[in-house]
Amino acid sequence: MLKIIAITLTGVMVLICMMTFYAFQTGIAVINVNDKVHSKRVFVPVPVGLMNLGLSMIPGEMLSQVNQELGPHRKVVQSLANELENMPDTDFVEVQGKDQHVLISKNGRNLIIDVQTPEETVYISVPIRATGNIVSKLASMSDRN
């Protein structure tokens, strides 16, 4: 009995390790919204690899809608991701206002959008390659359906 429990636990731990490794390998998208007015904070880390796995669960209707929106730009998005990935770290757009600041930049493997206003701060970090792959996969899946 103990042997079975030990084997099951080892299996679960190996699975968790593999999923963690996969998540880190493919990158983690982070959405962090801080509403200063209502003192609320939303922090969502999303392993993009898991999003990739979840794509197959999207219903057909939604896929055809995605195809309409995404289909024409599929190649552009894919080549954009490739271009971005091979680029040095850069601030692409920076807007500094009297009391607000917007920055779109590339940092390592991530594209970062950072918005700061007196009311709220929004921070979004997206792994470039994984996102490009997802867009491409989404478009190709909707082609098939």
Added chain:
Amino acid sequence: MAMKNRISLLVFAVMAMFALSVQAASKEWLHIHVDDKNKEEKVRVNIPLSLMETMLPMIEDEAIKDGNIELNDRNVKISELKKMWKSFKDEGDAEFLSVEKKGENVRVFTSGNFLMVQSYKTTEGNVNIKIPLAAVDAMLSGSGNELNLAAGVKALKDSGVRELITVEADNSKVLVWIDDRNIAK
């Protein structure tokens, strides 16, 4: 044999590094700087031209519909723009527009391989725009009612022109230029 393999590997590595450094060096960036002291606002844009070339088909799809483009809130037909440009070019070096009145001086002319716009208004300050003719040619090379923005960017890149637009007013400054650095000067 092992030695030969090691030398081949070393040669390959050196060649790869050289190729990468050449590629990095040839990347050119478009920079836009806007400083507006009245609004206390600063805008900095640094975009690689190669990225622009990739993105432009998307913009062409969205912004230029049915062969029309919006210029200063006016709908302009691309075909008319092409005709106008052809007649401009046939003139050679010439001044196409000259406005001189109190507090305002505007000139649009071609000089050598460039289309120049120079304007001075007491309210807006100095505006200087320098666009290679080849870039305009390339942009208008699209079939029918289309603009070929990607070809325009490529021609701009190949032209070697650095400073494209400078606007200097009392409280604002706009600079648009190209260089090979990914950070603004």
